[in-house]
Amino acid sequence: MTAVPKLIASGLLVLCAAVHAAHEPKTYRAPRLPDGHADMQGIWKDSNLTPLERSPEFTNLVISAADAARLKSRYLLPAGGPNQPDDPGRGLEDRSIEHIRGELRSSQIVDPQDGRIPWNEAYKEKPDALRRAALNAFDNPEERSAFERCLASNNAPPMQPKPESNLYRFVQTPSTTVIVSEFVHDARIVPMNGMHSPAAVTSWLGDSVGWWERDTLVVETKYFAPNSAVRINTQYVFLVSPMTTVIERFTLVSADELNYVFIVTDPTFYTRSWTGETHLLRSNDKIYEFACHEGNYWMRDMLEAARDKDLKASSAMAPTNTK
Numbered sequence: 001m002t003a004v005p006k007l008i009a010s011g012l013l014v015l016c017a018a019v020h021a022a023h024e025p026k027t028y029r030a031p032r033l034p035d036g037h038a039d040m041q042g043i044w045k046d047s048n049l050t051p052l053e054r055s056p057e058f059t060n061l062v063i064s065a066a067d068a069a070r071l072k073s074r075y076l077l078p079a080g081g082p083n084q085p086d087d088p089g090r091g092l093e094d095r096s097i098e099h100i101r102g103e104l105r106s107s108q109i110v111d112p113q114d115g116r117i118p119w120n121e122a123y124k125e126k127p128d129a130l131r132r133a134a135l136n137a138f139d140n141p142e143e144r145s146a147f148e149r150c151l152a153s154n155n156a157p158p159m160q161p162k163p164e165s166n167l168y169r170f171v172q173t174p175s176t177t178v179i180v181s182e183f184v185h186d187a188r189i190v191p192m193n194g195m196h197s198p199a200a201v202t203s204w205l206g207d208s209v210g211w212w213e214r215d216t217l218v219v220e221t222k223y224f225a226p227n228s229a230v231r232i233n234t235q236y237v238f239l240v241s242p243m244t245t246v247i248e249r250f251t252l253v254s255a256d257e258l259n260y261v262f263i264v265t266d267p268t269f270y271t272r273s274w275t276g277e278t279h280l281l282r283s284n285d286k287i288y289e290f291a292c293h294e295g296n297y298w299m300r301d302m303l304e305a306a307r308d309k310d311l312k313a314s315s316a317m318a319p320t321n322t323k
Helices: 003-023 065-075 126-134 297-317
Strands: 042-045 109-111 167-172 176-181 187-191 207-213 216-222 230-232 237-239 245-254 257-265 274-282
Touching: 126 230, 126 237
Parallel strands: 187 207
Antiparallel strands: 042 167, 042 274, 109 274, 167 176, 176 187, 207 216, 216 245, 230 237, 245 257, 257 274
């Protein structure tokens, strides 16, 4: 081969390599903290409306845009709806079924494949029983859920979105990661030494410890308080206990997206571990005070309404004086 054909061949090889490199997906490299770990600091928003469990109408994890729109309309209420009697001018936060790794999904749960919580035989009827009980539990404040009593936030793992106040602030030091929730203003303090407190010490948020696996922040939480066992809202019901272990994995996949994978294990309630995947999106919003105990008027309103209902029911049952 002469020199000119060789030069042409070499040029073609360089051109092909450049074209191939241009089409290869680039791996995101997160910004670094002084200690060399990925910098996840800032404010993040959990706005993904994808339900925790898959509805029976879907058989696949990945759904179409039309299916996602139908799911969204099912879970969102208009401003001033029945869940907001105290402030009719306040609308729900802008939320939608968001793409996770390029896919619209029918559930956060990705394992088991059916997208359902794998309850064991002893507890498989528990979700419906808890929902039924919540409709009639108005004798005293202690019967209401921890969320209604302003005792629990959405910062307890695995983190799940609420209709509003879904902001989190991540603060990192070499020895500690802190995850601050706007909702009920909890701060989850995660020592990065991987060493748990004694099992006898339980708490609402559980005992969290962390470590790094390359650029992924891994958080393991155990020892949830027995009186914080029920996690319930209109979309999901699940249980935790002092025997539960939750593994969370946070990975920056872009400057504005924090992938979030969680694994729940508890042989008391579930036949196997179950895994969910969602994400947090970077937000420019500010975290404000969430004055829950200080302004929890609806608890008194609910109990007063229940007493009024009891009075009307007893009056209807009283014998009529015919004299």
